[in-house]
Amino acid sequence: MATFLKNLNAISRGTTLFRDEKLKSFGLNGHQVKYLFAVCNSEGVSQDELANLLFVNKSNVARQMTALEEGGFIRREQSAEDKRVSKVFPTQKAKSLMPFIRSVNDEWRAILCAGLSEEECGQLSRLLEKLVENARQWEGKVDKNS
């Protein structure tokens, strides 16, 4: 069990490091890629929805959106129906970068899953999905609202 968490840390760290390496020349760090990727896959998403999608606190979304906006990767648009809501859109610059970001992700997955069969890879995804569901259910129960 202790092993378990340690392992997740190692993989998370590696992922960020890999993305850092590949994307720093574009003015993005390994953490920001995660946010930008989500925005590009859900254009017009609200910051609150982003926080839920990415399992991070909404304060981090606010800060990263400011950074990405200053970097010219996204723009925010106040929702007409609900003026509290900021809808987030990728800029053309971000969209142009997406194929490359996808290739970086693919490359990293290939490195991570080297030596695993397709079945094992799928099995792993499925099992992790289940664990996340369990974790979220517990987190919901203790009601750290976020």
Place this chain on the structure above:
Amino acid sequence: MATFLKNLNAISRGTTLFRDEKLKSFGLNGHQVKYLFAVCNSEGVSQDELANLLFVNKSNVARQMTALEEGGFIRREQSAEDKRVSKVFPTQKAKSLMPFIRSVNDEWRAILCAGLSEEECGQLSRLLEKLVENARQWEGKVDKNS
């Protein structure tokens, strides 16, 4: 793939949160448990070895050892053979706490793995182990010494 990393974050966060909840009354937070657990399972380990075991930067080990020492959970002893090395030992206080820490870990694993069979749980551990190995190999290749 994007999903993949997000999932790891959610599980990591849940683990820390759970440990925070259960152990704060003992003066330990969710992160420190990880370090203390490793020390208790490898009495006399060096800080450098701890960093490798836990996949964290050695600077964090130094800081957490200072905190754990101040909290009365560990003591450091300069190695006689190599005066650069600090050997780290758990105090009696820490040892007494270990059964409880183990039960917290077990409880969390039970929550995480609810709905999974023994075989699936084992399979998951095995697959993650492989991924970590792959990640470490890549991290070693880019030589971020740490």
Place this chain on the structure above:
DNA sequence: TTAAATTAGTTGCGAGCGCAACTAATTTAA
């Protein structure tokens, strides 16, 4: 034997993170 290279540990720095407190907009109830 002495000088250079390596190693364990520490510290300053900047970054990400979660939480709590806040503002402003919206919804719910009285």
Place this chain on the structure above:
DNA sequence: TTAAATTAGTTGCGCTCGCAACTAATTTAA
């Protein structure tokens, strides 16, 4: 209809983290 509760987003705080630069001890080479 107005007051209370909720919601989206922002900001201050304190924590952990990784990196780089540093000290002191040790090992390697000249």
